[in-house]
Amino acid sequence: MQSVSDIKENTEPLDFNKIREDFPIFRQSMNGSPLVFLDSAASAQKPQQVIDTIREVYENEYANVHRGLYKISELLTHRYEGVRDIICNYINAANSHEIIFTRNATESINLIANSFGRSFLKKGDEIVITELEHHANIVPWQLLREEKGIVIKVAPINDIGDVIMSEFEKILGPRTKLVAVSHMSNVLGTVLPVVEITKMAHSVGAKVLIDGCQSVTHIPVDVKEIGCDFFVFSGHKLYGPSGVGVLYGREDLLEKMPPYMGGGDMISSVTFEKSTWANFPHKFEAGTPAIVQVIGLGAAIEYINSIGLKQISIHENNLLEYATPKLLNIDGLRLIGKSINKASVLSFTLDFAHPHDIATIIDRSGVAVRAGHHCAQPLMERMDIPATVRASIGMYNDYNDIDSLIEAINVVHEIFN
Amino acid sequence: MDELRELYQEVILDHGKHPRNFKSIEDATSKAHGNNPLCGDQLTIYIKLSDDGLIQDIAFTGRGCAISMASASMLTELAIGKTESRMNEIFTAFHEMCIGSGNSIELDEELEKLQVLSGVREFPTRVKCATLSWHTLIAALSGDIEVTTE
Numbered sequence: 001m002q003s004v005s006d007i008k009e010n011t012e013p014l015d016f017n018k019i020r021e022d023f024p025i026f027r028q029s030m031n032g033s034p035l036v037f038l039d040s041a042a043s044a045q046k047p048q049q050v051i052d053t054i055r056e057v058y059e060n061e062y063a064n065v066h067r068g069l070y071k072i073s074e075l076l077t078h079r080y081e082g083v084r085d086i087i088c089n090y091i092n093a094a095n096s097h098e099i100i101f102t103r104n105a106t107e108s109i110n111l112i113a114n115s116f117g118r119s120f121l122k123k124g125d126e127i128v129i130t131e132l133e134h135h136a137n138i139v140p141w142q143l144l145r146e147e148k149g150i151v152i153k154v155a156p157i158n159d160i161g162d163v164i165m166s167e168f169e170k171i172l173g174p175r176t177k178l179v180a181v182s183h184m185s186n187v188l189g190t191v192l193p194v195v196e197i198t199k200m201a202h203s204v205g206a207k208v209l210i211d212g213c214q215s216v217t218h219i220p221v222d223v224k225e226i227g228c229d230f231f232v233f234s235g236h237k238l239y240g241p242s243g244v245g246v247l248y249g250r251e252d253l254l255e256k257m258p259p260y261m262g263g264g265d266m267i268s269s270v271t272f273e274k275s276t277w278a279n280f281p282h283k284f285e286a287g288t289p290a291i292v293q294v295i296g297l298g299a300a301i302e303y304i305n306s307i308g309l310k311q312i313s314i315h316e317n318n319l320l321e322y323a324t325p326k327l328l329n330i331d332g333l334r335l336i337g338k339s340i341n342k343a344s345v346l347s348f349t350l351d352f353a354h355p356h357d358i359a360t361i362i363d364r365s366g367v368a369v370r371a372g373h374h375c376a377q378p379l380m381e382r383m384d385i386p387a388t389v390r391a392s393i394g395m396y397n398d399y400n401d402i403d404s405l406i407e408a409i410n411v412v413h414e415i416f417n
Numbered sequence: 418m419d420e421l422r423e424l425y426q427e428v429i430l431d432h433g434k435h436p437r438n439f440k441s442i443e444d445a446t447s448k449a450h451g452n453n454p455l456c457g458d459q460l461t462i463y464i465k466l467s468d469d470g471l472i473q474d475i476a477f478t479g480r481g482c483a484i485s486m487a488s489a490s491m492l493t494e495l496a497i498g499k500t501e502s503r504m505n506e507i508f509t510a511f512h513e514m515c516i517g518s519g520n521s522i523e524l525d526e527e528l529e530k531l532q533v534l535s536g537v538r539e540f541p542t543r544v545k546c547a548t549l550s551w552h553t554l555i556a557a558l559s560g561d562i563e564v565t566t567e
Contacts, residue, residue: 354482356456357425360540364421373457380457386480387457411418415425416483 014311016398022047022303023396033366036404041186041214041345041392042370044239046300053299054241057292065291066265066282080291083298084281090301091212091231092222093248100254100281101294104245105213106136108232109180111247111284112209113140115257116230117178123149125177128206130155130163130192131382132185135375137211141180151175157382160338161188169200176206183215183231187374187388188337189320189345191219198227207253213237217394218316218343220309223248235293239395240300244293247284254280261286304395312395316344319393323402330409336388347374347388350409353416355387361415362389362408369405424536424543425483433483438476438493451479451553453545453566458485462553464496472496472504475554482546488534489550495530501558507531508551515544 020026023045026035037045063073065080084096093099102108117140121127127141131154141152153176155168163181172179179201184191198208209230212221216233223231229250236242249257259266259277263286268276277283304312323346327333332351350358359371370390373380380386391405442448442463450461460479467473475493480486496504511531517538537547545566556564 354486356458356482356543356546357484360424360543361421364418372455377457386459411421415421416430 014307014315014395016315019307020396020398022049024048024051026396030366030368033404036365036367036401038367038369038391038393038397038401038405040217040394040397041237041390043236043242044217044394045396046241047239047303049303050240050296050299054292054296057295062292064288076291076295079298080289080294083294086298086301087246087248090221090305091216091248092224094224095251097279097281098248098251098254100247100249100284101289102232102245102247102284103243103290104234104236105211105232106140106234106245108230108245108247109136109209109211110140111260112230112232112249113144115260115284116207116253117141117144117150118148119256119258121148121150121177124151124175126151126153126173126175128153128155128168128171128176128179128181128201130168130181131157132161132163132188132190132376132379133180133182134186134211134213135377137180137182138378150177154378155181157190157379161185161190161336162339162341163190163192163197165193165196168197172200172204172206174204176201176204178207178209180209181211183210183212183221184218184343184345185337185376185379186214186345187347187376187379187390188339189342189347190337190339191215191341191343193341194226194228202227214345215343217304218309218313220313229253235297235300238297238300239303240297241290241293243290244297246297249280251280254284257284259283259286263287265289307395313343315395316393316397319397319399319402320344320346322399323391323393323405326402326406327409330406330413333409336383336385344393346391346393348391349385349388350412350416353412355389357416358389358409358412361412362405365404365408365411367401367404367408420536420539424540426533426536428530428533429483429487432487432490436477436486436490438490439478440476441478442474442476445474447557447560449553449557449562449564451549451556451564451566453481453485453549455545455566456482458482458546458549460485460489460550460553462489462493462550462557464554464557470500472499477550477553481549482543484534484537484543484546485549488547491530491534492550492554495528496554504554504558508555511551512548514538515547 065077084099087099088096201208207229210228212233231248235244266286336347355371445463446466448463458481462477465474475496
């Protein structure tokens with residue numbers, strides 16, 4: 001297992017061809033062309049190592065965890081719990097028991113809203129988010145607002161897609177109890193200054209939740225350095241299986257927070273009169289968890305560590321820098337999200353074709369991109385566009401993929417003009 | 418490429434870029450809002466019915482892809498002077514054409530124009546684009562104010 005410092009020290013150049021071979025999906029062709037997959041921000045492809053791990057667990061090791069008094073259950077429990085250590089190292093948390101398994105980042109945020117929010121927030125308390133948030137970091141707070149009468153305040157962004165920090169600072173005040181922001185925008189690619197944001201929020205006594213869904217795959221994350229109180233992400237964007245997500249929470253907060261769901265596996269004792277809870281993390285993990293998916297996520301992180309996230313990040317940035325001027329060179333193309341602090345996402349519109357028409361046409365060239373509002377309708381409103389086409393880069397993409405994208409956009413031009 | 422050319426025919430691109438009857442009607446007798454939450458396409462259809470139940474005037478506003486704009490535009494051209502029950506019949510035939518069970522569907526001469534939208538058959542994810550305006554029209558005619566394709 002590698003620690004974050006090992007990852008930073010690893011300076012071996014990326015063996016791109018080997019990585020590509022690790023992902024079996026690229027052996028097939030799409031509409032007669034090689035598959036060009038530029039939708040990793042929605043969900044990433046899985047390496048053979050993850051697929052094999054999942055298959056092997058089902059074939060040789062499977063049993064329920066935490067309660068079996070027999071060997072394979074004990075072994076699998078050990079392996080399942082060991083993934084907390086892998087994640088703890090990956091995001092540099094202080095303790096493995098601060099890692100809670102959920103279904104996905106959306107559930108992680110809902111857990112915070114339901115447990116932390118319902119217990120510790122009251123009428124008039126303020127939650128600060130930003131204009132670039134994903135619906136998953138908007139709607140849970142609106143549900144809480146309906147129930148508790150809290151106030152949601154929205155920090156604005158500028159035209160290139162950066163949070164206007166002076167405005168953010170002005171919104172903070174004595175009533176701010178939680179600041180919940182993305183680490184990296186799923187539409188704009190903007191990487192937010194989360195260290196600064198956390199400092200400012202803490203200075204008014206607010207807790208900080210970072211939505212790391214996009215960032216965990218591109219940027220080495222260090223929750224101690226950020227200083228945040230909560231950090232959430234999904235497994236499926238991190239080259240792991242769907243159905244598993246992570247909530248990191250600071251020990252002192254998790255201690256005080258009540259359970260989110262009741263059921264088996266989260267109790268200490270149960271009588272019809274009264275039940276008591278297990279300690280965290282299990283207090284927040286009612287029912288049989290996504291056992292094999294959790295182990296698959298562990299395999300995905302070990303795979304990333306074997307390559308080095310820093311190397312992946314450099315490779316992806318090279319592609320971003322290669323693609324940006326080529327896109328801007330296309331007549332009528334508007335790049336949405338031009339922050340100098342951005343990673344791995346290229347959102348754009350064309351003034352002669354709607355994003356859905358663009359996506360349909362470029363799909364026929366075997367290029368998979370996403371078109372739509374990307375679960376960020378308020379951001380679309382802010383940028384005054386109905387939707388964008390989004391090409392997002394993963395570790396397995398290369399310069400040919402970018403060239404294929406540009407060629408495919410030229411076909412859109414041919415058809416529409 | 419052929420399928421793409423079939424989908425994006427000149428007529429569709431023309432209607433998409435220059436939609437007909439693209440406005441609101443202030444004294445509309447009914448209107449409905451259509452929403453495709455999956456892609457964010459939105460449109461409102463305004464209808465003015467005459468006393469004897471004919472569509473006297475029809476228009477739409479909104480935003481969406483070339484297919485949804487063209488379909489809405491062509492729908493408004495076709496609807497003028499028709500009754501609710503006739504529009505229901507046409508919608509059934511049009512819908513069958515779009516989802517591809519319609520090889521045997523004979524659109525009569527009056528409806529031949531809609532044939533240019535049959536290219537969506539090859540693109541199942543785009544069928545809703547072509548039918549959003551129709552669902553909205555049917556909603557407006559039956560007194561509903563909101564319709565979604567989900």
